[in-house]
Amino acid sequence: MEKKNNMLSSFSNSQVFIFGIVAGVLVLCTVGFFILLGMMMTDSTTASDNTGLSALEGNPEQFSECLDTGKYASAVKADLQLGSSLGVRGTPATFINGYLVSGALPYDAVKQVVDTLLAGNEPNFDFLKNDNGEIVKTDIPELPNVVWVGGKDAKVTLVEFSDFECPYCGRFAPTVDQILADYGDKIKFTFRHFPLSFHTHAQKAAEAFECAKEQGITMEMHDKLFELSNSGTMSVDNYKKAATELGLK
Numbered sequence: 541m542e543k544k545n546n547m548l549s550s551f552s553n554s555q556v557f558i559f560g561i562v563a564g565v566l567v568l569c570t571v572g573f574f575i576l577l578g579m580m581m582t583d584s585t586t587a588s589d590n591t592g593l594s595a596l597e598g599n600p601e602q603f604s605e606c607l608d609t610g611k612y613a614s615a616v617k618a619d620l621q622l623g624s625s626l627g628v629r630g631t632p633a634t635f636i637n638g639y640l641v642s643g644a645l646p647y648d649a650v651k652q653v654v655d656t657l658l659a660g661n662e663p664n665f666d667f668l669k670n671d672n673g674e675i676v677k678t679d680i681p682e683l684p685n686v687v688w689v690g691g692k693d694a695k696v697t698l699v700e701f702s703d704f705e706c707p708y709c710g711r712f713a714p715t716v717d718q719i720l721a722d723y724g725d726k727i728k729f730t731f732r733h734f735p736l737s738f739h740t741h742a743q744k745a746a747e748a749f750e751c752a753k754e755q756g757i758t759m760e761m762h763d764k765l766f767e768l769s770n771s772g773t774m775s776v777d778n779y780k781k782a783a784t785e786l787g788l789k
Contacts, residue, residue: 599784603748603780603783603788607748612751616733616743623732627640627676628734629642632703632709644708649665654719658726690728695726696728697727697728697730698719699730700729701733702731703733704735706742710770713763748761748782748783752786760786761786764782765782
């Protein structure tokens with residue numbers, strides 16, 4: 541049987557060469573097109589992922605402006621001055637109906653004071669005595685910009701002066717949480733600032749708390765800041781990430 545002639549057999553060598561070049565170029569263009577298409581799809585996916593990442597980790601504008609401008613820097617310093625005037629020398633320092641519980645005392649010690657006051661009695665425990673062996677009751681003045689946690693008309697009031705970078709304050713935080721959980725509306729609690737000068741992150745952390753409080757978030761930010769402190773990751777950027785996680789604007 542006679543074989544059919546190949547189409548290229550009618551071409552000269554130069555024509556076959558040119559045809560091969562053209563075909564090669566077309567193949568390269570086709571491959572390049574699909575590579576470019578793949579890159580565009582990858583960029584689109586990455587952009588989408590980055591948008592989601594920005595939504596998760598982006599800085600909330602209102603909170604960021606509050607923190608970056610130092611809106612509450614003077615308020616934090618005012619707390620520090622108030623604490624000093626009331627006899628606070630270190631942190632944590634908690635006034636329970638005016639009786640100073642100094643240091644990160646265990647839950648049972650704080651509970652003893654709270655139970656005694658709820659029963660209508662005056663506490664008389666050695667751990668409440670000052671350096672002179674006396675138990676002094678301090679009159680707490682009206683607090684500016686105060687937010688109370690607990691019962692509005694509670695008989696027992698806890699006012700804590702604290703430092704978010706202080707490791708002892710971090711240890712005391714679970715005690716406060718447990719007291720609030722156990723006593724509910726029988727007590728009321730507020731957190732005040734006493735940033736120690738040698739704690740470089742404490743001032744801005746206190747301001748971050750105040751910026752969160754401005755938006756109605758207090759104990760949630762309180763817990764986040766102590767988490768950052770305990771993990772050694774305190775920074776303005778991480779305060780903003782915490783704000784985002786809490787849904788702040």
